[in-house]
Each structure stands twice: as structure tokens, then as C-alpha cells.
Amino acid sequence: MTNINVTDLENSSKQKKGRLIPILDQIQAKFGYLPEEELRQVSTEYGISLVDIYGVATFYRAFSLKPRGKHLISVCLGTACHVRGGPTIAKEIEQQLNVKAGETTADKEFTFETVNCLGACALGPIVVIDGHYFSSVKVKDVKGIIETAQNGFDKIDSVSDQKVFPIEVSCARCNHSLMDSRHIVDGHAVIKVTISFGNKHGWLVLSSVYGRDKVESQYKIPDEQIVQMFCPHCHSELIGGTTCSECVAPMVPMIVKGGGVVQICSRSGCKGHLLDLGGASIG
Amino acid sequence: MISLNINGLDVSVEEGTTLLEAAKFLGFPIPTLCHMEGLEPYGACRLCVVEIGEGAGAKLVTSCTYPAQEGLKVRTTSKRVAKARKMIIELLLASSPQSKTIQDLAAKYEVKQQRFRQEFEDCILCGLCVRMCEEQMVAKAIGFRGRGQERSIGTPFDKKSDVCRLCGGCMFVCPVCTLRCTYNEPDKAICGACSNISAPCLDKDKFDDMMCYLDPCAACEIEKQPCGKGGK
Missing domain, CATH: 3.30.70.20 (Alpha-Beta Plaits)
Structure with a gap:
């Protein structure tokens, strides 16, 4: 079994075919690429011929048949970026990483690819690493950009100098942002995590304004209840090993954009929290 | 029945007939590479273009995929069609100049120059x-x-x-690759064009039991040694 959970599987072949891309999406999300073995299993399980699966998998750029690196570097070679020097940037990255476009470095750190337009032509040449955009890139910037990616992106922006400030946090494991801009509390996007307590699982949003303790959840959490929090993206538990200085419940760490770690107490009702900005100065 | 007009001749065909079939019925030759009876029309090679409609509304369509319509006026050899067809043959010739079929087409439709970079592709993706x-x-x-x-x-x-x-x-x-397939009939292979073809099976030893029309194996690849498969 592929362990890919596709519900409501219909029998008609047309619908099966329409399901192919979501299935491939799930495999790609799980493995980071499409392993041959998995595709063969999809073929037998869903009765879609391997030729069709392979055709789709090789057609879309979003799918990769080869393992990808930890960081994905895309250089725009669209018309505007091209005339502004995109190809020289691409060449520089190829030299720095010692790979060709579409390849992954031997240490599996970087995958380098070229794209044809990112839709921000005025900012070209553009380099995107893991969803972070770098505009008007010059050849001499390339080294710095690659190093930034290697060191993690939390260390780039400095924190704004205000007494009350919203923080932006990301998962300590996958570095994916935990912010949810569709949900606004205290005038800012919230921090959204998955929680689990007892036999209940659901979402929990926290005010991102540091010092406020507004919490909303799918379920009413009983006072004094210790909840487990999980990253909604990589599903790993947000747990750091430290305990709350007030109630001895486990602390939940999250990486703060701009540097540092914020820890909040996992016990409902406890106000214990810590902000360690790791040397970055705030007012 | 649907009546339409092809090159000035009125013809009645059954519903669902394509323009290519209707023209064939009347005896108008339309060249095609990707069409074969018994297979779904695909419209990949574009060689079968014909002109339909009149005046400013006239347009080129692939006759192998276009169903006959009541009152349609079709021209299979108009100036525009001939020009488009010649260009398509020229492009095909550039991509696979070693193909006997395409060479013959070029000769038949008097394509005398080939202005594009030659590619020696083994495939024109006709499907x-x-x-x-x-x-x-x-x-x-x-x-x-x-x-x-x-x-x-x-x-x-x-x-x-x-x-x-x-x-x-x-x-x-x-x-x-027609020529490769007819090579064991020597009278049809006198042009020697196959010496330009690189055998696709040579660098793929996974195809151990590949059934090839060629005898001896890799006769399509004169310079390299036969790969040891098939009859030697």
C-alpha cells in the first residue's frame, strides 16, 4: 500500500483519472519527490496505466522524479529577468553549487532550477529560495543568498523597535511559517497550530502580539489541561524539552522571524512564556 | 447525410465523417503522417490542413479531426493550403531529414529548400x-x-x-523509421539513408529481447558494431 489516503474512491475510470494529480501531490508531499516504486503501486492500486502516470509526472514542473534537496533555489529566466541578467545569476549559482539547472547538490542541501516567469518582472532578476524572494540580484549577491539559505532565514530581518509588537513564528522542525493571515486577532495575523488533548484533535490560534494571551480553539480546553501542539505543515510536535517555570508543564518552542525562540506554556490558563531573541536587540 | 462542397464538387457523407475521409472518398489526395485508419484522429502532423469557409472567415483546419458540416466549403489545394503544407514539410524535413517518408513527401510537394537547422530526430511526435x-x-x-x-x-x-x-x-x-523496418527488403533500401540513423536500442541494453524489424541487428547503425541481439 502506498499509505496515501484517498477517500471516496470512485469506480468510474474517468474519475480515477481525474484523481491522479491529487494522488501524485500527496506522494510528492510525503517523499519530496515521486519514487518509481510508489508510482508503480499507484498504477496497480488505482488501475491507471503507468504510461499515463509517468506522462503526467513528467509533464508538470511541480512533480519531480528525482529526490530534491533541502532548499529549492529558483532563478527566473523570464524575458524581463533574462535581459536584466538572469542567465549570469543562474550561471553563478551553477558554479557556486557545482550543479546544473534541475540538479541537486551531492550533499542534498540545494536543488537548483530555472523558471520561466515568477510574475514580478519589475524586480528582476529574481531568485527564490524556499519561498523567500530576492529581487534585483547581482552576481556578487549570490554567495550571500546561498549562505543565508543555509543558515536559515530567521536570522535575516531585524526586529522592529516597538514596545508592543507582533511576532512572526515558524516551526522549529520544518521552518514553515505558522502564521495564518486569514485569521486576524489583535489586528494581526494569528499563529495557528494543531492541538491534541485527551482524544480531541483540532486547531488552535494564538494572538501573535507578544504579551497578549488571546487564544481561540476548535474545542473548549479545560483549565489546567496540558495540550500537545503540532506544526500544521510537517505535523511534528512542537516540543523543546524545557518546562514552564510557573507550572512545570512542557514549554512549546517556536522560531521567531528575526532571530530567537519564543516559548509558551502548554498548560491552558497558565501565562508562562519566554522570549529569547538570541542577542537581537529590542526596545 | 450531410452535404458539403469540396473543391467545387458537392458530396454527401454520413454524419461524423471527417473532411479527410470525405476528400478521400472524392479522390482528392491529402497528405498525412499521423492519420491511420483504425486509430483515433490526433491532428499532430498538421500535414492534412485544408481551407474551410469563404472570404475573411476562411481558415485552415486539420481535415483529419474536422467533422463534415452541412454546407461547408472546403478547398484542399488552395494557395494558402499549399503554402502552409510546404512549410510543414520543410519543418518536418529539418527535424527528421533521414526519413524516407518525409523525403518522399518533400519531393512530391516540391520542397526544394530547407532553411531550418537540421536535427536528425528519430521522432516527429506524431503519436x-x-x-x-x-x-x-x-x-x-x-x-x-x-x-x-x-x-x-x-x-x-x-x-x-x-x-x-x-x-x-x-x-x-x-x-x-519506416526505412529501418523495410531494410530486410533490399530493393526498397537502396538509398542508404539509414546510415544516418542512430539505433535507439543500442544504448538501452534493458531492451534485451526487443523485437526489431532489422536483420542483422543494428543494420540501421552502419558504423557501430552490432549489439549482439537478433540474428547475426
């Missing part, structure tokens, strides 16, 4: 073999892969397919 494999052989062993410039035909992962029965139908219908 005949893919449709043959799927529709007639019900195997689905080969298919299209990639897209754009990288589009190619082959088995998934370039590995020997479990569902391929080595029927050779794909090679039989291929308009580009």
Missing part, C-alpha cells in the same frame, strides 16, 4: 505508435513523456515495459 499501442494492441506500453522541447515517446522510466508484448506495431506504423 501513431502511442495510439497503435493503446488502441489496437491494448497494451499502453509507450506514451508521451515530458513537455515542450523535452517531449518524447517511450516507456515509463526508460525501462522495459511489463505490458509490452514486443509486437513491433509501433515500429511498423512509424513514419520516421
Whole structure:
């Protein structure tokens, strides 16, 4: 079994075919690429011929048949970026990483690819690493950009100098942002995590304004209840090993954009929290 | 029945007939590379273009995929059609100049120059073999892969397919490798154009039991030594 959970599987072949891309999406999300073995299993399980699966998998750029690196570097070679020097940037990255476009470095750190337009032509040449955009890139910037990616992106922006400030946090494991801009509390996007307590699982949003303790959840959490929090993206538990200085419940760490770690107490009702900005100065 | 007009001749055909079939019925020759009776029309080679409509509304369509319509006026050899067809042949010739079929077409339609860079491709992506494999052989062993410039035909992962029965139908219908398939009839292979072809099976030793129309093996690749498969 592929362990890919596709519900409501219909029998008609047309619908099966329409399901192919979501299935491939799930495999790609799980493995980071499409392993041959998995595709063969999809073929037998869903009765879609391997030729069709392979055709789709090789057609879309979003799918990769080869393992990808930890960081994905895309250089725009669209018309505007091209005339502004995109190809020289691409060449520089190829030299720095010692790979060709579409390849992954031997240490599996970087995958380098070229794209044809990112839709921000005025900012070209553009380099995107893991969803972070770098505009008007010059050849001499390339080294710095690659190093930034290697060191993690939390260390780039400095924190704004205000007494009350919203923080932006990301998962300590996958570095994916935990912010949810569709949900606004205290005038800012919230921090959204998955929680689990007892036999209940659901979402929990926290005010991102540091010092406020507004919490909303799918379920009413009983006072004094210790909840487990999980990253909604990589599903790993947000747990750091430290305990709350007030109630001895486990602390939940999250990486703060701009540097540092914020820890909040996992016990409902406890106000214990810590902000360690790791040397970055705030007012 | 649908009545339409092809090159000034009125003809009645059954509903669902394509323009290509209707023109053939009247005896108007329309060249095509990707059309074969018994296979779904695909409209890939564009050679069968005809002009339909009149005046400013006239347009070029592929006759193999265009169904006959009541009162339609079709021209199969108008100036515009001839020009478009010549260009298509020129482009095909640039991509696969070694193909006997395409050479013959070029000669027939008086394509005397070839202004594009020669590529010596083994494939014009007409999809005949893919449709043959799927529709007639019900195997689905080969298919299209990639897209754009990288589009190619082959088995998934370039590995020997479990569902391929080595029927050779794909090679039989291929308009580009026709010569390879007729090489064991020496009277048809006197032009020697096959010496330009690189055998696709040579660098793929996974195709151990590949059934090839050529005898001896890799006769299509004169300079390299035969790969030891097939009859020597």
C-alpha cells in the first residue's frame, strides 16, 4: 500500500483519472519527490496505466522524479529577468553549487532550477529560495543568498523597535511559517497550530502580539489541561524539552522571524512564556 | 447525410465523417503522417490542413479531426493550403531529414529548400505508435513523456515495459523509421539513408529481447558494431 489516503474512491475510470494529480501531490508531499516504486503501486492500486502516470509526472514542473534537496533555489529566466541578467545569476549559482539547472547538490542541501516567469518582472532578476524572494540580484549577491539559505532565514530581518509588537513564528522542525493571515486577532495575523488533548484533535490560534494571551480553539480546553501542539505543515510536535517555570508543564518552542525562540506554556490558563531573541536587540 | 462542397464538387457523407475521409472518398489526395485508419484522429502532423469557409472567415483546419458540416466549403489545394503544407514539410524535413517518408513527401510537394537547422530526430511526435499501442494492441506500453522541447515517446522510466508484448506495431506504423523496418527488403533500401540513423536500442541494453524489424541487428547503425541481439 502506498499509505496515501484517498477517500471516496470512485469506480468510474474517468474519475480515477481525474484523481491522479491529487494522488501524485500527496506522494510528492510525503517523499519530496515521486519514487518509481510508489508510482508503480499507484498504477496497480488505482488501475491507471503507468504510461499515463509517468506522462503526467513528467509533464508538470511541480512533480519531480528525482529526490530534491533541502532548499529549492529558483532563478527566473523570464524575458524581463533574462535581459536584466538572469542567465549570469543562474550561471553563478551553477558554479557556486557545482550543479546544473534541475540538479541537486551531492550533499542534498540545494536543488537548483530555472523558471520561466515568477510574475514580478519589475524586480528582476529574481531568485527564490524556499519561498523567500530576492529581487534585483547581482552576481556578487549570490554567495550571500546561498549562505543565508543555509543558515536559515530567521536570522535575516531585524526586529522592529516597538514596545508592543507582533511576532512572526515558524516551526522549529520544518521552518514553515505558522502564521495564518486569514485569521486576524489583535489586528494581526494569528499563529495557528494543531492541538491534541485527551482524544480531541483540532486547531488552535494564538494572538501573535507578544504579551497578549488571546487564544481561540476548535474545542473548549479545560483549565489546567496540558495540550500537545503540532506544526500544521510537517505535523511534528512542537516540543523543546524545557518546562514552564510557573507550572512545570512542557514549554512549546517556536522560531521567531528575526532571530530567537519564543516559548509558551502548554498548560491552558497558565501565562508562562519566554522570549529569547538570541542577542537581537529590542526596545 | 450531410452535404458539403469540396473543391467545387458537392458530396454527401454520413454524419461524423471527417473532411479527410470525405476528400478521400472524392479522390482528392491529402497528405498525412499521423492519420491511420483504425486509430483515433490526433491532428499532430498538421500535414492534412485544408481551407474551410469563404472570404475573411476562411481558415485552415486539420481535415483529419474536422467533422463534415452541412454546407461547408472546403478547398484542399488552395494557395494558402499549399503554402502552409510546404512549410510543414520543410519543418518536418529539418527535424527528421533521414526519413524516407518525409523525403518522399518533400519531393512530391516540391520542397526544394530547407532553411531550418537540421536535427536528425528519430521522432516527429506524431503519436501513431502511442495510439497503435493503446488502441489496437491494448497494451499502453509507450506514451508521451515530458513537455515542450523535452517531449518524447517511450516507456515509463526508460525501462522495459511489463505490458509490452514486443509486437513491433509501433515500429511498423512509424513514419520516421519506416526505412529501418523495410531494410530486410533490399530493393526498397537502396538509398542508404539509414546510415544516418542512430539505433535507439543500442544504448538501452534493458531492451534485451526487443523485437526489431532489422536483420542483422543494428543494420540501421552502419558504423557501430552490432549489439549482439537478433540474428547475426
